[in-house]
Amino acid sequence: MGLRRGKLDAMTPPHLNALHPVQLDAAGLPLLGFSISGLATWLIAPTLGVCFDMGECPLEALSIDHVLLTHAHGDHARCVPRHWQLRRMIGNPRPGRYLMPAALVAPFADWIRAEARLEGVRGEVSLPELVGLAPGDTAPLRDDLRVTAFAASHTVVSLGYTVSERRKKLKAELEGWPGDKLAELRRRGVTLHEDRLIPKITFIGDCVASTLRDEAHIWRSPVLVIETTFVEPHEEALAAPRGHTHLNELAAVLRDLGDAPAVQALVLKHFSMRTDPARARALIQSELPESWRGRVLVLLPPPA
Ligand SMILES: [Zn+2]
Numbered sequence: 001m002g003l004r005r006g007k008l009d010a011m012t013p014p015h016l017n018a019l020h021p022v023q024l025d026a027a028g029l030p031l032l033g034f035s036i037s038g039l040a041t042w043l044i045a046p047t048l049g050v051c052f053d054m055g056e057c058p059l060e061a062l063s064i065d066h067v068l069l070t071h072a073h074g075d076h077a078r079c080v081p082r083h084w085q086l087r088r089m090i091g092n093p094r095p096g097r098y099l100m101p102a103a104l105v106a107p108f109a110d111w112i113r114a115e116a117r118l119e120g121v122r123g124e125v126s127l128p129e130l131v132g133l134a135p136g137d138t139a140p141l142r143d144d145l146r147v148t149a150f151a152a153s154h155t156v157v158s159l160g161y162t163v164s165e166r167r168k169k170l171k172a173e174l175e176g177w178p179g180d181k182l183a184e185l186r187r188r189g190v191t192l193h194e195d196r197l198i199p200k201i202t203f204i205g206d207c208v209a210s211t212l213r214d215e216a217h218i219w220r221s222p223v224l225v226i227e228t229t230f231v232e233p234h235e236e237a238l239a240a241p242r243g244h245t246h247l248n249e250l251a252a253v254l255r256d257l258g259d260a261p262a263v264q265a266l267v268l269k270h271f272s273m274r275t276d277p278a279r280a281r282a283l284i285q286s287e288l289p290e291s292w293r294g295r296v297l298v299l300l301p302p303p304a
């Protein structure tokens with residue numbers, strides 16, 4: 001378990017070391033991260049150039065230009081200024097962008113100014129780009145990537161994010177038209193194509209189970225990352241009042257949902273510090289509907 005105070009030479013167990021990342025292959029999408037409730041949550045998708053949350057700032061995050069912050073609880077947000085400062089310290093020429101719920105932009109700017117004062121900076125403090133988002137907003141990341149925010153119900157203001165690939169596609173109403181007719185439209189200056197957003201990954205920080213029903217679009221992502229803070233049967237009553245999801249509540253959502261074939265990898269994270277990793281894995285396999293078991297990944301170190 002690792003939390004009991006014992007010998008002074010006791011090592012931090014790997015699953016509680018926030019700088020000891022877990023690597024996953026989520027249906028072909030590489031992920032690297034750590035997530036234990038109260039300690040830290042961060043998850044890098046290297047090929048997409050994004051990090052979801054920044055509760056710890058590993059060196060692996062310093063090449064990542066976009067941080068998507070779900071909410072301001074310390075275990076998710078504590079290292080946002082550190083990410084910016086470390087990137088400047090190592091001379092990363094790209095400024096980095098920090099996307100977050102709109103209400104957090106001003107407090108984060110104050111936080112960064114306060115840290116700069118503590119470090120002895122006088123006069124104007126330079127700030128990173130803090131981008132405030134509301135549910136439903138879509139913002140550009142790279143040229144080929146967009147992020148769409150949606151509401152997540154937690155104890156503080158919170159957003160979930162879907163990162164999508166932007167593809168130019170023939171407008172739906174023109175599909176099936178013969179080539180000469182399309183060429184004619186093009187000659188007349190009609191726009192034939194539109195952007196389509198193809199979801200790549202959806203990430204929710206902390207949320208109650210009702211978010212998984214209210215935001216039904218999340219089940220169209222090939223990779224879906226959600227929390228199951230509590231897994232033990234006797235902890236079920238703890239989850240909702242604390243803004244979290246219990247494994248049994250997730251099991252009920254999945255049973256009601258049926259197959260949801262678009263989801264190729266369901267990644268579970270943010271386990272309670274008290275939870276033993278092997279026990280969590282066993283409960284996940286025994287409690288979730290059988291059709292989901294082969295698609296569930298756990299953001300914990302692999303069994304020894
Ligand atoms: Zn948390």
Ligand SMILES: [Zn+2]
Nearest residue numbers: 071073154206
């Ligand atoms: Zn939280």
